Amino acid sequence: MRYARLIWANLMRRKGRTLLTVLSVAVALFLFAALRSVVTALAAAGEVGSESRLVSRSAIGITFPLPEAHARRIDALDGVASVSWANWFGGVYVNPQNFFAQFAVVADTYFPMYPEVQIPPEQLEAFEGERTAAIVGQGLMERFGWRVGQTVTLQGTIFPGDWDFTIRGVYVPEDPSFGDEAFYFHYEYLYERTNRNVTPGWFILRLDNPSEAAAMSARIDQVFENSSAPTKTETEKAFNAGFVTMWGNVGFLVRAIGTAVFFAILLVAANTMMMAARERTHEVAVMKTIGFGDRLLSGLVMIEAVLITMLGGAIGIFGARAALGGNEMLSSLLPGYAVEWSTVALGFAIALALGLASGLVPAWQAARLSVVDALRKVA
Amino acid sequence: MPLVEIRDLRKSYFRDTQEVPVFDGVNLTIEHGEFLALMGPSGSGKSTLLNLIAGLDKPSAGTVAVGGVEVTAMKPRRLAGWRAEHIGFVFQFYNLLPVLTAYQNVELPLLLTRLSKRHRRDHVLTALGVVGLTDRAEHFPRQLSGGQEQRVGIARAIVSDPTVILADEPTGDLDATSADEILTLLQRLNKEFGKTILMVTHDAHAAERAHAVMHLDKGVLRR
Numbered sequence: 001m002r003y004a005r006l007i008w009a010n011l012m013r014r015k016g017r018t019l020l021t022v023l024s025v026a027v028a029l030f031l032f033a034a035l036r037s038v039v040t041a042l043a044a045a046g047e048v049g050s051e052s053r054l055v056s057r058s059a060i061g062i063t064f065p066l067p068e069a070h071a072r073r074i075d076a077l078d079g080v081a082s083v084s085w086a087n088w089f090g091g092v093y094v095n096p097q098n099f100f101a102q103f104a105v106v107a108d109t110y111f112p113m114y115p116e117v118q119i120p121p122e123q124l125e126a127f128e129g130e131r132t133a134a135i136v137g138q139g140l141m142e143r144f145g146w147r148v149g150q151t152v153t154l155q156g157t158i159f160p161g162d163w164d165f166t167i168r169g170v171y172v173p174e175d176p177s178f179g180d181e182a183f184y185f186h187y188e189y190l191y192e193r194t195n196r197n198v199t200p201g202w203f204i205l206r207l208d209n210p211s212e213a214a215a216m217s218a219r220i221d222q223v224f225e226n227s228s229a230p231t232k233t234e235t236e237k238a239f240n241a242g243f244v245t246m247w248g249n250v251g252f253l254v255r256a257i258g259t260a261v262f263f264a265i266l267l268v269a270a271n272t273m274m275m276a277a278r279e280r281t282h283e284v285a286v287m288k289t290i291g292f293g294d295r296l297l298s299g300l301v302m303i304e305a306v307l308i309t310m311l312g313g314a315i316g317i318f319g320a321r322a323a324l325g326g327n328e329m330l331s332s333l334l335p336g337y338a339v340e341w342s343t344v345a346l347g348f349a350i351a352l353a354l355g356l357a358s359g360l361v362p363a364w365q366a367a368r369l370s371v372v373d374a375l376r377k378v379a
Numbered sequence: 380m381p382l383v384e385i386r387d388l389r390k391s392y393f394r395d396t397q398e399v400p401v402f403d404g405v406n407l408t409i410e411h412g413e414f415l416a417l418m419g420p421s422g423s424g425k426s427t428l429l430n431l432i433a434g435l436d437k438p439s440a441g442t443v444a445v446g447g448v449e450v451t452a453m454k455p456r457r458l459a460g461w462r463a464e465h466i467g468f469v470f471q472f473y474n475l476l477p478v479l480t481a482y483q484n485v486e487l488p489l490l491l492t493r494l495s496k497r498h499r500r501d502h503v504l505t506a507l508g509v510v511g512l513t514d515r516a517e518h519f520p521r522q523l524s525g526g527q528e529q530r531v532g533i534a535r536a537i538v539s540d541p542t543v544i545l546a547d548e549p550t551g552d553l554d555a556t557s558a559d560e561i562l563t564l565l566q567r568l569n570k571e572f573g574k575t576i577l578m579v580t581h582d583a584h585a586a587e588r589a590h591a592v593m594h595l596d597k598g599v600l601r602r
Contacts, residue, residue: 002490009478286474289435290488290535291463293456371435372427375470 007304010276018308021272025312025354026319028265029347033320033339035254036346041337042250052210053113055239056220057202059230065199066229073223074205079216081208084109085200087190089183091154091163093144100140102154102183104190104198111135111184113206116174123148123169131189133168139180141170154183159194176338204236262350269358273305277362284366285374298363305359306352313351317344380447382575383409383432383543388441390427401427402598405441409543414569414576416589423595425579429545432577433466434458446542463491467536467574469546473528475520481507481531482516488539506534509572510564526557533564537574544568546578550585562588 011018056074058064065087075083089102105111107128111119119127119135127133136146146152146167154163165185173180191198207216217233224231277284284297321339385407391400401424409415419425430436431443434450443450445465453461475484485506489499507513510530520528529549536544546565550558566588568574578589586592594601 002496005483006479006487006490009476009483013478282474283476286470286476287487288459289433289462289468289470291459291461291466291491293459295456296459296491372430 003300003303007300007307010280010300010304011307014276017272017275021269021308022312022315024268025265025309025351026316028261029313029316029351030320030323031261031316032258032350033317033343033347034324035257036343037320037324037337037339039251039254040340040343052207052213053236054205054207054213054217054220054233055202055236056205056217056231056233057239059221059232062202064229065201066203066231068199070224070229070231071200071203074203074220077216077219077223079208079212081206082109082113083203083205084113085187085203086110087187087198087201088158089154089156089185089190090158091156093152093154098144100143100181100183101179102185104187105184106187110204113204116178118172118174119169126168130166130168131186131192132165134165134183134185135169135171136167136184137180137182138170138172140183141167143181159190159198161193163193203231262354266354266357269305269309269354270361272308273301273358273362276304277301277365281369281374284369285371288369288371289375294367298367301363301366302356302359305362306355309351309355309358310348313348313354317347317351381408382411382413382446383407383577384442384444385428385432386442386444388428388431388443389439390424390431390436391439400598402595402600405595405598405600407593407600409575409577412569412573412575413591414566414589415578416586416592417577417579417595418581418583418586418592419595421581424598425595426547428595429547429577429579432543433468433545434462460491463488463539465542467539467541467544469529469532469536469544469549471548471551473520473525473532473552475528475531475535477520480517480519481512481523481534484520484531485534485538487535492539502538503534506538507531509537509568510534524557525553526560529553529557529561530564533561533568537568537572542575544574544576546576548579548581550580550582558582558585 056066056070058066066085068085071083071085074080084106086106087104089104091102092098093100111117111124123135127135134152140146144152148167148170151164151166154165155161156163165183171180171184187200207213213235217235220233221231287297288294317339321344325338385405388405388407389400389403391398391403393399405428417425417428427436431438432445432450434443434453438451441451448461448465450458450461475481476487479487482503485503486499489502492499494502504513504516507516510533512527512530512534515523515527515531520531523531529552533549536546544565549565550561553561562585565576565578569576576589578585580586591602
């Protein structure tokens, strides 16, 4: 602490340069925190879902529907406790930027499959009793300022027309990664308004014995293998993970960008420290004459470099946490998006590494500086 | 035992592959409380001799002992600590750190000691009092005149109560009035506080203030 004033004075020697370096590190770490949070949110999304629930979809692709009759045949298989299904609706609320997921579900069988989703019993009952009712996530309610009993209109894109729904219930997920911005309504409503011209998008089934998930998946697919609508069955977790991979190799992309940003900022910070050290060559020689040792002087240079990057890192990382934590657009695109503490810790580790790396050369130069040569140059 | 004892000191530089001798076989003793002036033409090795006494440079041969400790045999890592304790250096161009106030500049050598903040403060104010600059403690070097800067430099050199003060042309960058003030101050440090001083100078008038004048010319040191 006794050198704090000396370090501070050196940092403030060129205020503009220090500020710009701090800001460049801050921007880099902000980007890092934002991008890594995409990866962690995607990873968490891939983990959502139960190993004891299976999802059976068309083997051709997720956008191809399946015959409703499949449900009865699946339900008849030994080891299947219950079956339900859902459809992607793809409606627009007011304008396309207000994106959120909408699912048509079978009211009496769908929600009992998801005990981790909390819905007040009276609201679930109200939903089940009304054909145009909807159950909406707490986050979506807050995002649009909706209230229970309100009627909202969605413009159908896959299923054209204006669709009126009355909100009868609000769900809250136990795990934030499940997302609280989805909109559920009756499959029956979709079925009737489309003149029965719709069939299930995918089936969800609960097993008596979760350990038989793999065997049961194979068995279901075998049943429909030679039908007009073959299936691809997998655990719900694998199904969700499949959605995540549709984003492409985001992890690789983020790592590539992160590495490029790291080295760019390393060069900026290293350049700053080199410039600072170069203009202080004479002063370092004077301090050595006074009695400052090589190690101490190197340490002071390193501390200075680390302070700059850690300060920038703190601004960037906590800035990202504050700015992106409650960002509606991001959380609607990626449920559970947040700058996690693991990202904060990793960000600070990177800032520390940046500081040490950028201070290394000037610290070494300070240590090996010849006092006689440095003083002679000025004299 | 003399405070500073130099025996058969040789120093030469290499310019490419050619050896350039600075001095060859210099012997010198400085007693406690002496004030010596060292004169000689440019390039005669005066500053080199100061650097060797301070352990800032290595001799080609010979020994330098200060207070009975052989500086030339000391390992580089120990030299810095030893210098902080025993050497007060006064530079021609003051060499104050521009980002620090006069107080903070004087405090620098004390940061290397175990003194508490309060004790450091006492020492710094005493040193600034000796050079008559207590009222300028919070001024930055750019806010001081050349003479005042050099007085701060002297305060920095004496604040840790070193064994010997090495002054390398302390009046070389000052006008006559300021130079006179600095020389009076050095004399006072020698007389009142018993400080041992070795001063390099080009100025015969300045050298007259010392107890004795030595001349270094063509590698030979004469009293």
